[in-house]
Amino acid sequence: MLRTITPRNARVKRVMKNREAKTEENIKTAIFIRGSQTSQIVNDALADLYMLKKPHAVNFTKKNQIHPFEDHSNLQFFSQKNDASLFVIGTHSKKRPNTLTFARMFDHQLLDMMEVSIEKGTPMKDFKTPKSAIGMKPCFMFNGDMWDQNPNYIMFKSMILDFYHGQTVDKVALAGLEYVISVTSGPMTSEGKPGKIYLRTYTIVLKRSGVKLPRIELVEMGPSMDMTFGRMTEAKIDVWKQSLRVPKELKPKKKKNITKDVMGDTVGRIHMGRQDFDKIQTRKMKGLKKRAAPTEESGESGDKKQRVDENDDEE
């Protein structure tokens, strides 16, 4: 569908190089799309999620005829054109009111997607509290016992982490942890269906506590959403496995031949090759040399012994 671009100047070449597959990937870009019909709640939710995801987010302001569960070919085109692998599509209809569809792509093909309906949503602008700066790395919390068991919850957890965790770094500034996203799972419904999930966002305020660790206070920043699960398309197993592969360079390296013994001391092993003890070069000890067949062996040695004894007596 998209024409292959041959770079004619260095700038385009750099952009293309940035977009190709790498061992350590870029931060995933998300596209926020409005469907053919949206409501105020959906618009506010999309606007808030977009603000949290900035600057790695693209906001499509015009409405698109897009129904991801029926036809997801549009998503492939958008993904290739914008080099984005995450989507949030907001729609509203009588059958499915205030719906958000989260979708993920792998190699510009659909990986998985899920639908949530917003029962009650409070946008960021309704909270008259200070907000965190754009582009900060959030902390996450998943409360409740369902997050490892039900496939709906597992996928939602994976989606939220994927969307907002930003860049995987090996160090973070302690002063830069500004906000926290907390998702709580409500109780199951009486029919045994998954219950509501409550998404809340708070800014973190560190207070003095008399000890080294600070006291944490939270101030609600928004958005705040109560959601129920809708339809879901899980990823095909082989594609999913391929997407989870870690390149060799990023796997943690094992240190060989170094262990810690029971006492806590570091012990190392050195592997020697085969050694031929007859041919090893050692220090020369003249006394141990093999002599040519002696004639009065015992006499001589006896004499030697006597001389030694004499010396001892003298001393």
Added chain:
Amino acid sequence: MDVSGVLEAHKQKFKSVSVEGKVIPLEYDLGLLTAYDQNPIDETELKKNKDEYLQSLSRDNAQLLFNEIFQLPTISDDNGVMAMLPVPTTLLPREKPLPKPKPETRWEKFAKAKGIVNRKKERMVFDDNTGEYKPRWGYKGINDDGSKDWIIEVPSGANPMEDQYEARREAKKERVEKNDKRRQRNMEEAAVASKMDQKTVNKGERPNMDNARAMKRKEIENQILISKNSTASAGKFDQAIKGDLKPKGIKRKFEPNVTADLSKEKAGNMSILDRVVGKNGEDLVNVRKAIKATKSRK
């Protein structure tokens, strides 16, 4: 002197940093700054005052998460105190597949054999002629085509009537062309090697380049044969070109039409069928499309 009383009073002033009431201890994935709380939610509290309950629950869990984060080893940087995070435990999918390794070029092979290591050099070099720093390569570099010199000595063996400035420009053009040809050749050999050695490429390592040159040659010869065969008379009456390749080993063997032993015919047909529709040939025929096509034709 008993200061414990004073310490207690001091501590009472501040709110506590410990959190009680967590039956199941939290699990942490500090690489992603995440905490997982498996403790069951208090449903009655949730119904009564939802937002306050959620805020207090989140505050407790945030406190525990921060207690963990502040226990990580730290280093002091220009940006302040940084905590060293561990590798994340939650697996998140990539957005693009792993990159395919690029095959070795001829220079890389030579450098490896000789033990030549690439050492980084400074971009600016001091130019004695002008007495200023110039780039080692590129725009206004010292290595330019040399036609900017205000005087060029005629070299000992050359024709005195020759234009030396022109000669220098031509020499540079030739060098650029040679470089381009080599780059082209590298790309072609790389393509052939990747295609040939699919196994190692799929494993994620560099393909074997040893036979790339020979294989490239074979590929070109094959293409020549195909183009010869694609004339109206299958290349039989073409004018012979000097130095052309003779197609080797193309002889057709015809099986007799009627045989007593039909097993060979059956084996031949089955192998064709296997290749097209069997489990080895899943990629050749899109069965769904074929069914649709036959249905529409009907």
